[in-house]
Amino acid sequence: MHFNFILTLTILYITRLCPALCEINPVTCALRGDPQPPGLFKDGDFIIGGAFTIHYYLKAENRTYTRRPEPLECSGSMDTREMRFARALQFAIEEINNSSDLLPGITLGYQIYDSCASVPMAIKVAFQLTNGFDLVYNDTDSCAKSAASAAVIGESGSTPSISMSRIFGRFGYPQVSHYATCACLSDKRQYPTFFRTIPSDHHQAAALARMVKHFGWMWIGAVRSDSDYGNNGMASFLKAAEEEGICVEYSEAFYRTQPRTKLKRVADVIRSSTARVIVAFLASGDMKILLEELSQEPPPPLQWIGSESWVTDPGMLRFNLCIGAVGFGIQRSVIPGFRDFLLDLSSEEVLKSPLLIEFWESSFSCTLKKQTGSSSGLPACDGTQDLRALENPYTDTSQLRITNMVYKATYAIAHAIHAIVCKDMQCDKKIKIKPSQISEQLRRVNFTKNDYPVSFDTNGDPIATYELVNWQRQKDGAIDFVTVGHYDAAQPKGQEFSLNGAIIWNDGIEKVPVSVCSKSCPPGTRKAVQKGRPVCCYDCIPCADGEISNETDSLGCLACHPEYWPNNEKNKCLPKPVEFLSWDEILGIILAAFSVAGSLVALSMALVFYKNRASPIVKANNSELSFLLLFSLTLCFLCSLTFIGRPTEWSCMLRHTAFGITFVLCISCVLGKTLVVLMAFKATLPGSNVMKWFGPPQQRLSVLGFTFVQVLICVLWLTISPPFPFNNMQHYKEKIILECSLGSAVGFWAVLGYIGLLAFLCFVLAFLARKLPDNFNEAKFITFSMLIFCAVWVTFVPAYVSSPGKFTVAVEIFAILASSFGLIICIFAPKCFIIVFRPEQNTKKHLMGKVQSKAL
Template sequence: MMVVALKQVGTTVLHREVLKMSVKTSDGDFVIGGIFSIHYYTRSEQNSYKWQPSQLQCSGRSVMDFRELRFARAMQFSIHEINNRTDLLPGVTLGYQIHDSCSSVPMSIKVAFQFASGVELVFNDTGICSKSAAVPAIVGESASTPSISMARTLGLFGIPQVSHYATCSCLSDKHQYPAFFRTIPSDQHQAAALARMVKHFGWTWIGAVRSDSDYGNYGMASFLKAAQKEGICVEYSEAYYRTQPRSKLERVANVIRRSSARVIVAFIASGDMRFLLEELARRPPPPLQWIGSETWIIEPELLRFNMCAGAIGFGIPRSVIPGFREFLLDLTPAEALKSPLLTEFWESSFTCNLRGRTDITEGARQCDGSEDIHALHNAYTDTSQLRVTNMVYKATYAIAHAIHGLICNDTQCDKNIKFTPWQIRNQLKRLNFTTRNGFQVSFDSNGDPPAAYELINWQFDKDGALDFITVGHYDSSKPRGQEFRMSRNISWVGTQTEVPESVCSESCPPGTRKAVQKGRPVCCYDCIPCAEGEISNKTDSLDCLRCPPEFWPNTKQDTCLPKPVEFLSWDDTLSIILTVFSIAGAFMAVCVAAVFYKHRTSPIVRANNSELSFLLLFSLTLCFLCSLTFIGQPSDWSCMLRHTAFGITFVLCISCVLGKTLVVLMAFRATLPGSNVMKWFGPPQQRLSVLVFTLIQVLICVLWLTISPPFPFKNIKQYKERIILECGLGSTIGFWAVLGYIGLLALLCFILAFLARKLPDNFNEAKFITFSMLIFCAVWITFIPAYVSSPGKFTVAVEIFAILASSFGLIICIFAPKCFIIVFRPEQNTKKHLMGKVPSKAL
């Protein structure tokens, strides 16, 4: 419990001082309180604790804010208008008691207690607060910080406070401020809208200044939080309040001058902004694009600072209040004398003495009645853009509607009904009406109205003077992405039409990614090219995307293109060359067969087993032609055909050579006395051996095709930038079984031919077979490393080359000598010549 002790002295003086606080009063059945920041400072005195401290008063040196005076007069006008209506509070009159807070928290709290308790000549120290509040509700305060103090105080008594200009988002907390309402949107909406607007224009590197008050600190905190979500970086964030030392103001101005950000967001009160702009005007910084909050972006007195030309920000929607201008101008010297503040306004506006005193303005004349208020051009008489004034109008009507809901029914009102401030608060929560000038009034669960702003742009008019131009609208009730609605072009800083740039680093083009510079904000980065196989297809990509397996980046690395599919196609130069050799080899085999057939009765053909020779030529023809199956795009049938055809034809070919070798070898063993070995190597046995050898390969191929056949597949691992379309082996065992069987027959044939190489054969058959097998084995032994190391389509080309080389080796070594004798040495193609060359043979 806090104990307060006050000395009850000077009660008459106290009564007189309390009455001085009132700007304007009017009696009524229900008196509504009002408080506005008409002055900026209070009179401060040193407390000696020897006598009772004097009451708080506004400083006589404080400059009057004519716009705030207009707000106070707007409350008066609203109540006059309500009292003249028959549909709202019929038969009931509203009064008002308007006070000046002097922009001071102590004065605001003092007025709050005054509203809660009324005028008390003596201090009530009984601890019993049985008296009801002096006012049912209050309009005001203008600033956020005094409003916070008032809301905490009035909330204890349950007295609703409807502010017209306190925008701090903190006041939406109903746990701390249960009786606070406002007709102006919360800064939470404005901060989010400002961040979205900054992001929309591509500014990622900004400066920020704020008032060092609840309004500026809470508003800037909300903005910075929203800006961070939008990826916006803040180079600096400075705070200033007009009562702080000048050195602080100079430091803030120097930070702005030295910064590299060309866009500055100012969440700052109009009074603080005036001080800051005056300081910057001493040594102007580079052209800046100003982004303003609602307090200063619509302040007419700041239009004299041309450095802010092109400034944009959110302002309260402009309105028209019918009859309000006439009410403001309906002020006579006699009426002005009834209120100290109206008297001060008259004397300040016309520089004359209205009260007959000489200490007001040095050298001022006496007001003589010639003063014409219609000729004044100041913030009091300027009704061209009624924005906050309309918020006062709405706040006053809201309280009137709340009272109407408590004491009135469909036909009449009972002004004798007693109600508590809490009932007024509950009525305010349920309000939803439209004012005479067409504006909707309602409050959400936080006591806030829907957020609606005009996008204001400072543009030069035809006369070269700055003016407020509405270029768009913002409505928070619209779906996300549709809140903004532009109505005309924006004039930017320097009257340029292009949006100015303000970035720490230039945008990273597609094909690169952003890499944050160490120790600097995320908006300061380097552009790093994407790694191999990766792309970025948009500007300022944070990461590069890896292309799908069958795609590869283009040269700019901004698009994934299908990888080129590589195989040995028919139109390839290498394919054409190999095809020519393949057909030429087959044609050669056919020609040799034709020569042999034509001379089939000649001794040289008959002596070398013509039947095996024709079968060998047939198999060689197939060997040449099977190489063609390796050319072209691999498919299921071509992959199975090429390997099986190759395996079977080569086994058939080697079987024939093996048969010829055995015939040569056994023919000379048969000449030995008592040997009848030739009966086991006659034509039937030769045919059978070739058939058996070939069937074994056929069986291997059938098993291979049945268990796991070759298949076409896209090889994407061997090369990163292209796809090799090739035939997979399927069963590796099957493939090596086919090759191994061919190799086994070739090795056996080579051994037998090597053993028979020195036999006295007139035509050196065994020697030629030995050479052919030597070439065959050499080709296929060197084929293996060449096949493994060859890239892409050249792998298939190596395989074709091996087939052609071994086939040409066989046909040239075995048949070329015989054809030479048949065609060019026919005299040697005789039985006599054949027999004469072998004297050891029995004829």
Template structure:
């Protein structure tokens, strides 16, 4: 901190004197305007114990020199010399520079910032309260975010513009805190988003992160973690380290990396912190890790010696070419080096000699004898093959020159007086191209357009590592088009296949992700979709239920139409039932033929031939109506099958009932004085059959009118298939039809049972009783079987009931008669039928036989 004291007092003015000695610049040149420059050329400051009883000693940098940062500083010097030779930009005005080393220390950076504002004169002869122009109109630097933040807070109060080439912390874009800060390096906001999208692009969802425990690392990592979360990326651990922390902290971070299951690590760290971390990880066992680097260290050449980092990929500042810069760097002699403390230290360090024969801690160092050839040096200072940040310094210097040029009036004193009030506004509006073809402008946050080079560490033919550009990222392009890959990427260990880093393997189609309790969302189990559900993409969060008429395939990754089940004609069961149906109808026709051929025979006449033929006709229809139940249900077939079944069966039972009543009435006619047969002759029999059948017809008409049967897709009985069946429409109508048939059958059974003791030779009551017993048993067992049978078997049960009851009637009633007609013709005589009766029963029964024969 700069502190003033009152050096003296007189009547006119008060003199102010600096208490601390000024910090002399490492590189300087006079000019009409002095551009300030500050770079992290060293990384440590000599520390001393402060006792607060005397002024602390002058801050001094320590440690080895960073030759790369010295090249950055000389890029500022080169740009200013180039501008001074311009005839268009700032004609007639000479720019100078004062370049300081911040030593990556906040105290040193603040001291330099005050010095840029106040100058280096130890005494102010003017009033201390009188405002004066700043010593420099603008500053380039610093190289690190933390010192830059401290400087920007102070310089912003005075409106002194600061243009950094390397301070990329997102926080510096906040104009409410840093109104005078600009930068030519993209903000870490863009880099964090680019890193997250790259991690997502290569399918890594389980990563680790390390960062510098500084403003650069912490703010950059906050932005990255936010972007990673939006991309669905999970972080196993996030460790922070700063090079001044205890070694135990470094070892702990290294052990976390070694034990982790994440195979990809994103490192948002400065060069100094990464140097310590890589040195620690190089100790065995070295973890096999895919490194993702930030722009601060991804292009640091000294790290190429770590072969374990082969395949490292990250975003770096695009390489560039600055014409004449290499010649400028190499145009350095011992005499020139002696004029600058920084250049002198560089010369002595690079050639391990002393320009003045100084002694070092290790004894007398040889004196430089002039044989040193700077062109033969191979170090970061002379390496201009990949100028990256050097070009950003070059652009920053030109931006300040253009801003000063924008304030250029008629006279130089006018410039100096009003420069600070205008240069800040001019910097916001600069828009130009440098000599080497790069566009320079700033957005409202003082940031440039973010353009990165995707850099990959690949092995060369000689087995050494090198930086290879494999793509670019341009934030100005539409989302999704920012990346452009130009060559193949080599991964960790030199592999060509993208390494896998996931907490859980991807869930294939047919499964869904279920997050493991207490773990990040990227750690999950793959749960098979529930019955009836599918997932048709990888890593589905939920399964989707198939539409009602669809069902999942075996893999449960697509919905297929459910198979439709009905009793089709080509079904084996349907074929068997059809054969029985046709057989039954054929039997009925054959019996009809036999009866018709022997219609005059006593046994046909004795069994009421007219009702017998009508019964055979109805039985033929009963057998055939079962065929309407086979095949794909349609609107007409559904109505036909139930109504045809109901009417034909009632016709059949009505005939049987008529035959039974005839027997009973004939028996009662044998009683003395009975004339009952005249009330139940052939006309009455026909009328009774018609009446019974008409009632069923009316029931069917009402059923079809109110709520007829219709085709129905039953989706509930089976989950994986559709049962195509005929819905009853009105269940009352269906059961009314069956109930009416049941009532007639039961009445017929009772009457036949009462007539069972009539003479056997001519009466069929016994056979009717047995046939009705079979009929009733079949249809009583039909009810539970019909209700419980699944799918097409429901229809099969109904057909079976129709066929069984029909076969029962035709066999029980007509089989004995046909047997006598065809195989016992000697018994088919009136004498045989009546003779046995007369012997057994006497004359009254003979009258009964005569009556039956008449019918």
């Protein structure tokens, strides 16, 4: 940018100063320095200029500032491909001159220069093409005479083209480039007279980014020419790549004239990188130097992605490390008769041009010194040399790409001139053409030549069409360009890029190479960007509990529905298993067996008591309350069965209310028996009449009264807020606990509290009556049973609260069974043992004697 700014100021200074000098002293308005003769030239009614990069270096000169500098001169080896471009301009002009349809009666000439890819030489050529060969301007036109050539074709590089266009734009002088692709040249405010037949890099950059994304390469390297072409092209690519989500590990730049250390540093970066795909936006000369450096110490296999500047250059095919390279190139074309024109080059024609002489001598390693007086130490050319025997880019017309761009540019200028000087096929060669007229006509050009359309949009660009080219090794071992796809910017968005052939990748493999900073995150994980690194570098983090990801490279995890839970891979939500104490599991079977066994034991004891109801031991222990107690214990054992199985609305209400009522009935009976014992001994005291207030009717009424209170509590509980089935998803995340919600916690604890109150009252009364004399005193047994009962239910409370899932129900069943077995064992087991196994002790006499002999 700094150089272009200075160049613009220089041009302004020259264009303002020259007319002034001519007006003051016209004779002194002269060119400083010798004119640059063209490498190829021909006279004509209208001259078309040409500028090509036939050499890549400018001859260096030591500046002493004591003498006049030598004229600029190109050096280095000749690029025979660029020589073919220059000859394509010659061929097109010969065709036009022989045509009766285009510019009939008009002869076109040409002046073709070698700019050697140098800005100073390009500027000199630009002034040469506009000023001509005259050293001194005459004073009749005040430096305002017509330009020496009507228009210019060139330059091959973007940077020289920019320099030339800044000069041409000041004079409205038309320039049509065949190979300058920098997107910056589409800016008509800076380059108003610039046209080109090759598409802008803006389209190529977008096409390359979409291709990289298409093949899944999210981690790439980038290298570019440190020039307008490379910097602008890479900037466009990086912008498009960012939009596609592609990450760039490194982006390096160099230019062929920079120190060798810079090139070596770039090569070392490429060798040490982890990216296996590298996008090279390099001029052909820069790419050649880079590949030569990399060939000395080859890097790991790389997949090269090339810009059109080098990816279709036949001179690059000698580098085997680029086998499998892909990139977008200009479409192949056919120019009838062009090959014969290239090969029909006589020695007489060669001697007319120093460029052709150099080409001839370098191609055949001989010298034309007899004719030219040169002394190079090479053998003299004997006239047997035949261009048809050569195999180099000059003679290779199998894939004419950029050559056709030169051909089209020449015809575009010819059509523009035709529109100015011809009318109804009558042409006037004496018409003076202003450069601005040709520029205006170029904007309107629209024709087809050899089935190739030629037109320019408002930016001076053609419609962007590319071929996707792949470097493939052929059966004979040679490397060749194979078209495997196309890109057409005129197609609808998203349909521009298409593949129609198999691609051979680096090392000759058919599988698409992988180039990623981090491997893809499988389903069940999410991507977490590594701190301080590009977004393509990430860690795969497993989804949190309750979350899944069912896509590869998921950015986040999705939470499962509350009733679902992820599988082990965390890529699918499955219904949570429902857990409850079922009949078919071991725990449920064991508890059910104990419940049934307990109820059978109670019924068996009731049967034993019924058969021995007339025996002293049964009569002495209040047989009516004993039968009622055994009945209630049977219900207590059986009510535990309601806690097993899938909870339903009815089972939830039944299990708690049945448990509460049967246990109150049971404790009421035990309390009645305890009161009977106490009242019985009170009645033995002189003057006591208490038994009449606690006879069998009062005992029944007390049991009924105590039980009725519990029934009332249960009715209120069921009416206000009854228990109901509830899916508990809070205790376990991975499964659902199907349980009975209490509905009203107050109701539940009121039921338990009332049972506890009666049990505590019964325990206190039994404890007070434990030392009363009598062999049949049940108080001590009731005390032990109530002690067990209270211990079980006091322990039950924390166990119930802390037990998870179905074990909550199991704890409640265990408490019911343990307390029931405690009652039946402590109160009835000793009596049944005596009745069944010690019948001799089941007599009133024995019991009375025992009372007399052994005090309690």
